[in-house]
Amino acid sequence: MFITTKIADLVQIAPEDFSKESFVAIEDNINAKYANKVGNNIFEQAHETTHLTAVFVEFEMVVFRPFKHEVILARITHQTEEGIYLGMDFFNDIFVPAAELPDNSEL
Template sequence: MFILTTIQDLIQIAPPDFHKPSPQAIKDAINAKYANKVVLNIGLCICMWDLLSSSEGLIGHGTGLVNVNVEFRIAVFRPFRGEIVKGRIGHSTQEGIWVGLNFTNEVFVPFQNLFENSHFEEGERVWVWDSEGTELFFDKGETVLFRVEQEEWIDQKPGIVQKDENGNVIEERGTAWRLIGSMAQPGLGPTLWWGDQEEGEEQEGGGEQAMVGEQEVGGELEDAGEQGDGREDVDEMVVDGA
């Protein structure tokens, strides 16, 4: 789910950060540039992991910024295909279900990747799975497990916000990266479904084990009784023979 990626870059330290120790100033500059950002073909950057090397700082002419060449490792969120990830349902539409994690909401499960016999309830804005006559709901806020199917990289347009005459935004800038998941296999979907079933199976399994144990104990007692009767017969024969 999380990987470490090595990056080489030129960062700039502003004069207000000159009072900080150099490692701390470099770390803050790297996190300000990369943390919570999507880097093409790398993934969603979380934060700097460690600093591998850095050059001497050079002050830029007329700016006062210190330019430093750095090599560092950064923690990146990029799950592999087929990985099972836990999230929470954010909202649902007719196209599918949006799932949120603690640090991103860019996880989408299209309706084609839900259980068979699932349908969308327009009034409650929720997807429902009809499992052999029982309706199970993908409620908002439910903790779910989903399987990563693929990741999408989306080319970004220049950051110019287009507005109409009234000042309303015509087109918002979309995300550069998202995960496509599925919830169509046993064990996936709301954890509440499978947790209750597992508890029921454990209770049933415990009852079966108890019954088996009673049968085994009963069998041992019966065998011991038969052996005891045999020993008594032998003792009686010995006494009679004496």
């Protein structure tokens, strides 16, 4: 259910973060970019701003990634036509797209 993955990325530091300790500014930007993101689109979030400082970083991240057909204990918090939202002890906003639900599921 959890995996560890290595990430190498170019982190952009905005001028308003220059007053922070460098490791704090880098950590804040990594968290803003990766925390609470779902799917593969987390790498497509680029900022088109000038006057940024870019820092190449490598880090490890723990990722919540259930395997396909893995059974997890959760409660349905709400649903839409697009899918269902699940809550667990450690996450409250897990989204499961309708296309990923088992066959014969109804929304």
